[in-house]
Amino acid sequence: xxxxxxxxxxxxxxxxxxxxxxxxxxxxxxxxxxxxxxxxxxxxxxxxxxxxxxxxxxxxxxxxxxxxxxxxxxxxxxxxxxxxxxxxxxxxxxxxxxxxxxxxxxxxxxxxxxxxxxxxxxxxxxxxxxxxxxxxxxxxxxxxxxxxxxxxxxxxxxxxxxxxxxxxxxxxxxxxxxxxxxxxxxxxxxxxxxxxxxxxxxxxxxxxxxxxxxxxxxxxxxxxxxxxxxxxxxxxxxxxxxxxxxx
Ligand code: SF4
Ligand code: SF4
Ligand code: SF4
Numbered sequence: 001x002x003x004x005x006x007x008x009x010x011x012x013x014x015x016x017x018x019x020x021x022x023x024x025x026x027x028x029x030x031x032x033x034x035x036x037x038x039x040x041x042x043x044x045x046x047x048x049x050x051x052x053x054x055x056x057x058x059x060x061x062x063x064x065x066x067x068x069x070x071x072x073x074x075x076x077x078x079x080x081x082x083x084x085x086x087x088x089x090x091x092x093x094x095x096x097x098x099x100x101x102x103x104x105x106x107x108x109x110x111x112x113x114x115x116x117x118x119x120x121x122x123x124x125x126x127x128x129x130x131x132x133x134x135x136x137x138x139x140x141x142x143x144x145x146x147x148x149x150x151x152x153x154x155x156x157x158x159x160x161x162x163x164x165x166x167x168x169x170x171x172x173x174x175x176x177x178x179x180x181x182x183x184x185x186x187x188x189x190x191x192x193x194x195x196x197x198x199x200x201x202x203x204x205x206x207x208x209x210x211x212x213x214x215x216x217x218x219x220x221x222x223x224x225x226x227x228x229x230x231x232x233x234x235x236x237x238x239x240x241x242x243x244x245x246x247x
Contacts, residue, residue, distance in 0.1 A: 006054075
């Protein structure tokens with residue numbers, strides 16, 4: 001039986017998720033026995049006509065991105081969005097909060113007409129996404145879980161509870177009680193609450209839980225002394241598009 005053909009593509013991103021994959025070392029080497037990586041710009045020069053699985057890093061932010069993602073979707077059986085930029089638009093989507101012309105002028109100056117751009121969108125806004133790996137950078141253990149599940153023909157488990165659950169299970173001291181702002185109550189778990197586990201606050205990189213009561217969450221943060229304005233500002237860092245019009 002032939003091995004599944006796997007490809008990795010980058011769109012608008014810092015490429016941190018792809019580099020994070022290269023850090024998987026032994027786990028990735030074990031996986032390579034069961035798959036053929038046919039495209040991966042960060043590691044090989046090869047190209048292929050079609051794929052069994054395409055992993056997509058980065059958000060959609062230009063007309064060329066739209067054309068390219070449709071082309072990849074047509075040529076792959078399974079498409080996986082990798083990291084906050086691809087899954088929910090990520091930090092790139094903060095661009096959408098500003099005047100498009102001002103953004104282009106600020107970045108490209110007088111050359112702004114050379115760079116056509118559109119509002120940032122997650123990959124799922126343009127083509128069908130089969131699975132997601134969240135985080136900024138993507139959570140490596142989740143990547144391995146999704147990757148292995150696909151190779152074994154199983155559906156990966158989707159986590160949809162808050163980071164606070166993992167944080168409490170680790171018996172961490174809550175950083176809200178120390179006066180820090182933390183988005184753990186509204187953010188999807190799956191990272192083993194890595195930031196609060198080292199005394200840092202959660203910035204919400206894995207996106208918002210699906211059954212969020214946004215007003216209730218903001219009220220809770222206000223009880224810890226944070227203003228409504230600050231709560232929405234921080235929520236928007238990774239979740240501009242998910243919040244869509246909320247304050
Ligand atoms: S999700 Fe974060 S690490 Fe990954 S490409 Fe986007 S900005 Fe970079
Ligand atoms: S530190 Fe953050 S993630 Fe942990 S329990 Fe407190 S609010 Fe939740
Ligand atoms: S704790 Fe929050 S910011 Fe840190 S990796 Fe997890 S979801 Fe991202």
